[in-house]
Amino acid sequence: MTEFAIRAPRTDEVEVLADLHLRTWKETYxxxxxxxxxxxxxxxxxxxxxDAICNRPRPADRFAVAERDGELIGIAGSGASMDDAPVREKHLFFIYLLAAEQGSGAGQALLDTVVSSEPASLWVLEGNARAIAFYERNGFVFDGARQPTGFETGGEELRMVR
Structure with missing residues (x-):
């Protein structure tokens, strides 16, 4: 398997990024x-x-993509927390990787690019054991906060912080 590269998303990739985002959501959820x-x-x-991310980025936001052999395999983004009562200034909005790429190191590289070792918060789906283990390896712990996913069948998200 060839190495992957981490880089910023490009303005001409809006459709590819949207489709990758949905594909990884379907694989994950x-x-x-x-x-x-x-x-x-x-x-x-x-x-x-x-389109907004690529063409009108907000100053505090940081987005990255993982690419292998000219194909996008993962996405990640962070920025200022949008929680009503932020517990950390920085928030990991998302990190998604194609299922076939999980365990390749690309997810870690994406996290390191958009959050680094800074204090941050994130929301993870309750019961998503693989994601929870990944975040725990990176120093995140549950703080007791919960919120509904917004989907009738989706359960709840749990907040993690470091």
């Missing part, structure tokens, strides 16, 4: 979230989101 989570309305929302 296929058994928990309804199909609408990666349907057409979700794609349109992701297109708007990635």
């Amino acid at each position: 296929g058994g928990a979230f309804p199909a609408s989570a990666w349907g057409q309305a979700a794609r349109e929302q992701r297109l708007r989101m990635w």
